[in-house]
Each structure stands twice: as structure tokens, then as C-alpha cells.
Amino acid sequence: MTRPVSIKNVAERAKVSVGTVSNFLNRPEALSPATRERVREAVEALGFVRNESARHLRAGRSRTVGLVVLDIANPFFTDVARGVEDAASEAGLSVIFCNSDGDPAKEGRYLEILAEQRVRGVLIVPADGDHERIGALRDRGVPVVLLDRRAARSGQCSVSVGDVGGGRMAVEHLLGLGHSRVAFVGSGEARQVADRLRGAQDAVVATGPGGAALKVIETPTLNVAGGRSAGLELAATPRSGRPTAVFCVNDLVALGVLQALTQEGIDVPGDVAIVGYDDIDFASAAAVPLSSVRQPRQQLGRAGAQLLVEEAEDPDHRHRRVVFSPELVVRASSAPAARRRRQVASSAI
Amino acid sequence: MTRPVSIKNVAERAKVSVGTVSNFLNRPEALSPATRERVREAVEALGFVRNESARHLRAGRSRTVGLVVLDIANPFFTDVARGVEDAASEAGLSVIFCNSDGDPAKEGRYLEILAEQRVRGVLIVPADGDHERIGALRDRGVPVVLLDRRAARSGQCSVSVGDVGGGRMAVEHLLGLGHSRVAFVGSGEARQVADRLRGAQDAVVATGPGGAALKVIETPTLNVAGGRSAGLELAATPRSGRPTAVFCVNDLVALGVLQALTQEGIDVPGDVAIVGYDDIDFASAAAVPLSSVRQPRQQLGRAGAQLLVEEAEDPDHRHRRVVFSPELVVRASSAPAARRRRQVASSAI
DNA sequence: CTGCTGGGGTGGATCGTTTCAGCCTTCTGG
DNA sequence: CCAGAAGGCTGAAACGATCCACCCCAGCAG
Numbered sequence: 001m002t003r004p005v006s007i008k009n010v011a012e013r014a015k016v017s018v019g020t021v022s023n024f025l026n027r028p029e030a031l032s033p034a035t036r037e038r039v040r041e042a043v044e045a046l047g048f049v050r051n052e053s054a055r056h057l058r059a060g061r062s063r064t065v066g067l068v069v070l071d072i073a074n075p076f077f078t079d080v081a082r083g084v085e086d087a088a089s090e091a092g093l094s095v096i097f098c099n100s101d102g103d104p105a106k107e108g109r110y111l112e113i114l115a116e117q118r119v120r121g122v123l124i125v126p127a128d129g130d131h132e133r134i135g136a137l138r139d140r141g142v143p144v145v146l147l148d149r150r151a152a153r154s155g156q157c158s159v160s161v162g163d164v165g166g167g168r169m170a171v172e173h174l175l176g177l178g179h180s181r182v183a184f185v186g187s188g189e190a191r192q193v194a195d196r197l198r199g200a201q202d203a204v205v206a207t208g209p210g211g212a213a214l215k216v217i218e219t220p221t222l223n224v225a226g227g228r229s230a231g232l233e234l235a236a237t238p239r240s241g242r243p244t245a246v247f248c249v250n251d252l253v254a255l256g257v258l259q260a261l262t263q264e265g266i267d268v269p270g271d272v273a274i275v276g277y278d279d280i281d282f283a284s285a286a287a288v289p290l291s292s293v294r295q296p297r298q299q300l301g302r303a304g305a306q307l308l309v310e311e312a313e314d315p316d317h318r319h320r321r322v323v324f325s326p327e328l329v330v331r332a333s334s335a336p337a338a339r340r341r342r343q344v345a346s347s348a349i
Numbered sequence: 350m351t352r353p354v355s356i357k358n359v360a361e362r363a364k365v366s367v368g369t370v371s372n373f374l375n376r377p378e379a380l381s382p383a384t385r386e387r388v389r390e391a392v393e394a395l396g397f398v399r400n401e402s403a404r405h406l407r408a409g410r411s412r413t414v415g416l417v418v419l420d421i422a423n424p425f426f427t428d429v430a431r432g433v434e435d436a437a438s439e440a441g442l443s444v445i446f447c448n449s450d451g452d453p454a455k456e457g458r459y460l461e462i463l464a465e466q467r468v469r470g471v472l473i474v475p476a477d478g479d480h481e482r483i484g485a486l487r488d489r490g491v492p493v494v495l496l497d498r499r500a501a502r503s504g505q506c507s508v509s510v511g512d513v514g515g516g517r518m519a520v521e522h523l524l525g526l527g528h529s530r531v532a533f534v535g536s537g538e539a540r541q542v543a544d545r546l547r548g549a550q551d552a553v554v555a556t557g558p559g560g561a562a563l564k565v566i567e568t569p570t571l572n573v574a575g576g577r578s579a580g581l582e583l584a585a586t587p588r589s590g591r592p593t594a595v596f597c598v599n600d601l602v603a604l605g606v607l608q609a610l611t612q613e614g615i616d617v618p619g620d621v622a623i624v625g626y627d628d629i630d631f632a633s634a635a636a637v638p639l640s641s642v643r644q645p646r647q648q649l650g651r652a653g654a655q656l657l658v659e660e661a662e663d664p665d666h667r668h669r670r671v672v673f674s675p676e677l678v679v680r681a682s683s684a685p686a687a688r689r690r691r692q693v694a695s696s697a698i
Numbered sequence: 699c700t701g702c703t704g705g706g707g708t709g710g711a712t713c714g715t716t717t718c719a720g721c722c723t724t725c726t727g728g
Numbered sequence: 729c730c731a732g733a734a735g736g737c738t739g740a741a742a743c744g745a746t747c748c749a750c751c752c753c754a755g756c757a758g
Binding site for chain 2: 744745747
Binding site for chain 2: 056078095099284286287
């Protein structure tokens with residue numbers, strides 16, 4: 001409850017000037033051993049802790065970066081966050097972690113706060129298409145790196161994972177198993193969703209006229225609950241018209257769909273095959289281990305933070321767009337070809 | 350890339366003094382409409398954003414709080430974080446989110462950073478028993494609220510969930526199903542672990558001499574991977590001596606145990622029943638839906654943040670220890686009594 | 699007309715740190 | 729013995745916002 005200790009108190013106690021204490025903190029080798037020891041003792045005795053705000057005020061730039069994600073409860077984003085955190089702390093930066101909930105208004109408020117904090121830069125998984133606030137930050141000279149989203153123009157860095165390719169990969173896998181009625185489950189404005197859907201459509205279109213068909217099922221939210229409601233909708237569809245394979249926009253949704261189908265007595269993968277997206281740790285622990293499109297989550301975060309640091313330090317930095325490749329992991333939720341073919345035949349009778 | 354805009358630039362443009370601009374920002378009603386409009390225009394035109402550091406330097410207190418958790422990848426903690434965030438933003442505070450990974454050194458570094466930032470207060474799920482750093486923070490007058498851990502002395506606030514009771518509840522449930530060889534899976538210094546174990550022991554001891562026995566299986570880490578390794582160890586035990594019921598210190602570990610057992614051909618709950626802890630969303634989506642001890646996660650965080658705010662604002666604040674009660678949620682992973690009894694009988698032959 | 703009130707505004711001190719010009723000593727080489 | 733350099737330290741300016749004592753003037757009562 002005592003008044004906070006400032007550099008001045010330390011200086012008085014050590015009988016040196018404040019400048020010397022500052023040197024002790026930042027360039028200790030510049031002091032004579034005797035002085036250094038006196039200052040060290042004073043710092044110790046008083047329990048002095050630097051005031052980062054004052055430091056930052058003088059320096060004009062802070063030592064923190066902001067990270068804004070869509071959903072802190074989604075393990076995908078916590079893994080990304082961990083990658084960001086690791087890379088940031090290697091660069092001596094701390095991270096302010098913000099959760100936009102996919103709400104542009106909330107996102108805007110957080111960006112405002114980050115701007116007031118004069119963060120060194122911002123990593124963001126944007127909520128939607130309208131980024132005037134992000135633009136405003138950039139205009140103010142704050143580096144912004146887009147995560148999990150490819151930058152539209154070359155005006156900024158981005159790190160993403162090929163979502164179109166991931167979607168195509170997932171659906172090609174399902175088509176390869178003999179499925180011809182496929183559903184895409186997902187919703188929202190986010191580019192990730194649109195891209196995965198596009199990839200799925202590409203794969204279906206490639207089967208030519210009279211080939212496979214893709215049905216889109218909207219979910220209220222992109223979490224387990226949302227998936228559950230989509231699963232119930234699916235279960236309520238008469239079997240004859242029901243898709244035999246489902247590609248879900250992320251694993252949370254896939255888990256929800258799986259739960260609902262199982263609960264309604266629909267066999268996975270016997271009646272309906274499922275492929276998710278992200279390959280979160282829980283995907284393999286599901287009731288029926290989930291096939292999924294794996295993304296390099298930590299690397300995504302790490303690479304983003306590195307680009308951000310580079311942009312902040314290097315004056316003639318060139319913006320880059322890093323794109324990782326997703327990878328399909330096949331598990332029990334998408335049936336092996338042999339079994340599937342048999343089933344198609346019998347249902348054709 | 351232009352120089353950042355300060356209150357001074359705004360003042361020049363609006364042809365007023367800096368004091369007036371400050372008033373505009375903090376007490377707009379004190380200005381005459383004409384002046385207010387002029388300043389508003391200048392702020393707008395220059396894209397002025399307050400410098401929070403300068404503000405804070407002058408004010409002596411910041412508008413952020415720190416939150417330190419053990420494992421950001423554990424959904425339990427993300428749910429807690431969400432509760433904290435909600436309550437904090439209602440109080441106009443932002444949250445700096447830190448992940449100690451259960452490592453006291455990393456925890457110490459984060460506390461140091463938070464101290465340098467002069468946060469308004471700290472919410473922490475401490476990594477271990479040695480809290481000198483936390484004490485140092487408190488001595489400096491920074492409110493600290495312990496989360497998920499009961500404060501030892503009355504010198505600080507804490508919000509926790511009765512872990513002893515939770516552990517007892519889980520094991521009593523298993524004993525009630527007829528199990529007599531029970532294992533506890535977990536490890537680490539954290540009080541949560543010790544308390545849940547103690548509760549489990551209490552329940553076992555209550556069965557009297559010649560009653561049930563509790564075996565402790567250590568895991569390398571408290572996540573899915575750790576659980577998997579414990580599960581393999583369990584599977585390698587000869588059936589005759591193998592516990593028929595397992596109480597896991599958290600759901601991640603339980604999911605890992607479940608995976609390993611299933612993979613090794615051991616039926617859950619037929620051969621081994623499992624109860625987890627936390628009741629994270631994924632517990633019910635597991636291969637065998639997991640029985641678990643539910644904790645009010647968001648409320649935990651929310652209540653903690655509220656206590657913190659109260660302690661920071663109210664000079665004659667009395668420390669409080671809030672304790673929530675856990676709740677047992679029974680699912681398929683712990684067999685119903687009827688089935689279990691049959692099985693015990695048959696294995697006794 | 700005078701004195702008073704109070705709304706509206708000013709300008710400088712202040713917060714804690716860093717930075718930098720400059721001062722004093724001591725040392726070195728010629 | 730002296731000029732100059734180098735090392736070690738000092739003290740004040742600056743960062744951007746807030747706060748506060750104070751000033752100015754219009755309006756009003758006496």
C-alpha cells in the first residue's frame with residue numbers, strides 16, 4: 001500500500017542521478033562496478049519495478065502486440081494463439097489476447113483499445129469483409145497481419161492455409177468413396193467458410209453433369225451446438241434424399257453433427273460419412289474418430305507473429321502472403337471404399 | 350506512417366488549449382456547444398486516438414487486468430477466461446491473457462510483465478505452492494485474486510470449486526456402482542490435483558478396512574497425451590489386478606485414458622469405468638460419452654473478476670473466499686448399477 | 699455603476715522514464 | 729607538463745495526457 005517506487009527513489013537511495021539508474025537498467029556494463037553494486041542494492045531493497053507505461057511513452061512504441069481471434073473456445077484458435085505467444089515472447093513482446101466472437105462491433109472495440117495501447121502491431125483473424133477499422137490502423141502506421149485469411153491486396157501481410165484446396169480435398173475424398181449426395185455444413189461471412197465451400201463445389205462440379213450434388217446446410221453458429229442443430233435437420237430428412245456424406249466447415253460443427261446423428265440412430269459412417277476441418281485434438285477422441293483436414297495451427301500463429309515483428313522492425317519490409325497447405329487425415333468417420341460401395345449397391349435395390 | 354497525432358495537434362487545429370481538448374475527451378458536457386463541435390471536428394479530421402500510456406502514467410493506474418492460467422489449450426480455462434473477460438469489459442477493463450503452462454518460472458516472468466504494466470489487478474490460477482512473487486505483487490498494492498484455488502490465509506480473495514468434495518463425489522459414485530479397485534489418474538503440484546485426490550481417498554477410506562482400494566497412476570502431463578500414456582499403463586496391467594474404475598483429474602486426461610483403453614481392446618465401461626473432471630463440452634462428444642464432475646467455469650471467472658474489481662475500487666474491501674459446488678454428471682462411461690453388478694458377479698466366478 | 703457569481707477556457711506542473719549534451723577526473727602520449 | 733581522449737556520471741528536456749489554480753467576461757442584483 002506504500003507509494004509506488006520510482007527510479008527517483010532508487011537514485012536517492014543509491015546516491016546517484018536518475019540517469020545513472022536508467023543506465024543501470026538498460027546498459028549496466030556502462031557503470032563502474034562500485035556504482036553498479038550500489039544501484040543494484042537500492043533496486044533490490046526498494047523492490048523497484050520499471051513502469052512500462054512511462055518507458056513506452058518516452059520510447060513512442062510499446063512492447064506488446066494484439067491478437068484478435070474469432071472464438072477463444074475453439075481449440076483451433078488456442079493453438080494458433082500458442083504459436084503467436086511463443087514467437088512473440090522470443091522477440092521480447094507480450095501479447096494482448098482478444099476474442100471478437102465473430103462480431104464486427106466487438107472486433108472494432110478491441111481494435112480501438114489496441115490502438116489506444118499503441119501496440120507494436122496486430123494479428124487478426126477478421127470477423128467479416130468490412131475492414132475499415134483495420135485500414136485505419138494501418139494508415140496510422142500500425143502493422144497488421146491477417147491470420148487464416150489471405151490478404152486481398154498486397155498492402156499487408158497474411159498467413160493462411162489454402163482453404164479452397166482443403167475443401168476440395170475433403171470432398172474429393174468423399175466422392176472417391178462413392179458418395180454422390182454430399183452436404184456442406186457451415187455458415188457465416190468469414191472467408192474461410194466461403195473458400196472451403198468453393199473447394200467443395202469445385203470437386204463436385206468436376207464430376208460433370210449428372211454427377212454428384214452438393215447441398216448446403218446452414219448452422220446458427222460454428223460450434224458444437226450449431227453442428228448439433230444441423231445434424232438434427234439432416235436426420236429429419238427422409239433417407240432417400242438424405243446426403244450420405246457431410247463435409248463440415250470445422251471440427252466443432254462436425255462433432256455436433258456426429259452427436260446428433262448418433263443420437264437419432266443414424267450410423268456414422270455406415271449411413272452418413274463425416275469429414276471435419278482443423279483436426280483439433282478432440283477430433284481423434286470423438287465417438288467415431290473424425291476424419292479431418294489438418295491445418296498447421298501453431299505454425300500459422302508463429303509465422304504470423306514473425307511477419308509482424310519483421311514488418312515492425314524492418315523499414316523496407318515487403319509484404320508477404322504465406323500460404324500453408326492443409327492435409328487430409330482419414331479416420332473412421334469416413335468409411336473405407338470397400339464398405340461404402342457395398343452400401344451404395346444395397347441401397348440401390 | 351505520419352507522426353502520431355497528439356492532443357496538442359488537435360488543440361492547434363481546433364484553436365483551443367490542450368486542457369480544453371482533454372475536457373472534451375473526459376467531460377464533454379463542460380464545453381460550450383460551439384467549442385465542442387470544433388474539437389470534435391479536429392479529432393475526426395486528424396484521426397486522433399488517445400494514448401493510453403500517457404493517460405495511465407498520469408493517472409497512476411491502468412485500465413487492464415492480468416489473467417494467468419495453467420493451460421490455454423484446456424477448454425476449462427478458456428471458459429474461465431471468457432467469464433473473466435465478460436465481467437472485466439463490463440467494468441471497462443481489458444484483459445491481458447497469459448499462459449503459464451504450469452511452469453513457475455514462466456508464471457514468474459508473466460507476473461513481472463504484469464507488474465511492469467502496472468495492471469489494476471491480477472487473476473491467477475497458480476502453478477504451484479511457492480507464491481513469493483504473488484506475495485510481492487500484493488505487497489506492492491496490486492490486488493490478486495486466486496482462481497480455482499482456495500486462499501490459504503484470509504489475506505486475499507479467491508474463487509474456487511470444492512475440489513475435495515468433487516473428488517469424493519466422483520469416487521462415491523464409482524463405489525456405489527460396485528467397484529472396489531479404483532484408480533486415480535493425475536499428477537503435479539497443483540492444489541486442485543491434491544484436493545481431488547484427497548476427496549477420492551476420503552471416499553475410499555469411508556468404505557472401512559477390507560473395503561475398496563485406491564491406486565494412483567501418475568501422468569507425465571495433464572492433457573490428452575498424458576491420459577493416453579496412463580491408459581496404456583493401465584491396459585498393460587494384468588486383468589486380475591487392474592482397477593475396474595478410473596477417476597481422472599480432468600477431462601483431457603480422461604479422454605486420453607479412454608482412447609488408449611479402447612485402442613487396446615478394453616471396453617469402457619464394461620471392463621473399466623471412467624469419470625472425468627470439469628465437464629468440458631467435449632466430454633459428452635467422446636467415443637463413450639464421459640461422466641464428469643461439472644464446474645461452473647464461466648461463473649468462476651466472472652466472480653473472480655468481480656471480486657478483483659471490488660478490491661481495486663473499494664478501499665475498505667474485505668477479502669472473501671467464494672466456493673462453488675461441483676456437480677456430478679453421469680454418462681455412459683460409468684456403467685449403470687445394474688450392469689456393473691452383473692459384471693462383478695461374472696468376474697468373481 | 700459596482701461588485702459578485704459562475705460558466706468557459708487557459709497554461710503550466712506533473713506522472714516516470716529515456717536520452718543526450720556536457721561536466722569532471724583520470725589516464726596517455728608527446 | 730600539457731593537450732586530448734575516454735570513462736563515468738549529472739541534470740534537464742521530452743514524451744502525451746490530466747489536473748488545477750487562475751483568468752476573463754457576461755449577466756445580474758443592489
